[in-house]
Amino acid sequence: MNRHPFEPGKLIAGLVVLAVGLLYALDAAGEADLPPSAPLRPLVAGLCLAGLVSALAFGARLRRARRAERGRARGRAAWEEREERGEREERDEAVG
Secondary structure, three states: OOOOOOOHHHHHHHHHHHHHHHHHHHHHHOOOOOOOOOOHHHHHHHHHHHHHHHHHHHHHHHHHHHHHHHHHHHHHHHHHHHHHHHHHHHHHHHHO
16 A cells, blocks of 8 residues: 555544534434534634634645655755766876
8 A cells, every 4th residue: 555645634624523413413302402502613713713723734744845855856966966077087087
């Protein structure tokens, strides 16, 4: 099975929907007396929180990818510089 990135927003959304479902189940079992619209406020707030967390996680992942790409570009430039320096030294040895 392939690994996938951890997505905390999906975790939060799942837990919020699970909690709201539990509230409705308790109401249906007669353990809690809730108005039908009572669990909707926490649902909306939880989904907004999940969206915010997802956006922050995406930004962090994007920033990490950009840093890694910059690091690879620096490594490539250093390698090309060493190659060029080596070619110059070989020419100098052949001429001198």
